[in-house]
Amino acid sequence: MIDMPILACMGMALLIYFLLSENIASREVEKIKCSKCKHEIDSSYEFCPKCQEKLKESCRKCNSKIDTNWRYCPYCGNIKKSR
Numbered sequence: 001m002i003d004m005p006i007l008a009c010m011g012m013a014l015l016i017y018f019l020l021s022e023n024i025a026s027r028e029v030e031k032i033k034c035s036k037c038k039h040e041i042d043s044s045y046e047f048c049p050k051c052q053e054k055l056k057e058s059c060r061k062c063n064s065k066i067d068t069n070w071r072y073c074p075y076c077g078n079i080k081k082s083r
Helices: 002-027
Strands: 031-033 039-042 056-058 065-067
Touching: none
Parallel strands: none
Antiparallel strands: 031 039, 056 065
16 A cells, blocks of 8 residues: 555656646747748747848837837837838
8 A cells, every 4th residue: 555645745746747847848939930041940039040131120119129020019119110
């Protein structure tokens, strides 16, 4: 017969495992395609590692990093100047 403390430890281990595995899965990086060369890259990149296209720039009003192709900053609503 299994002791109650052993069952409690096994239950806690399973709980910790599921919590950690869910947390790790949520950290997966979203992939996007470069607007110039169409190479698949991480959405966190500021430049394409294949063709060196600039992918992000700082908003002039709030300094948030935004996609160079966006017309507006999604954080403050600032309208960007044309490229």
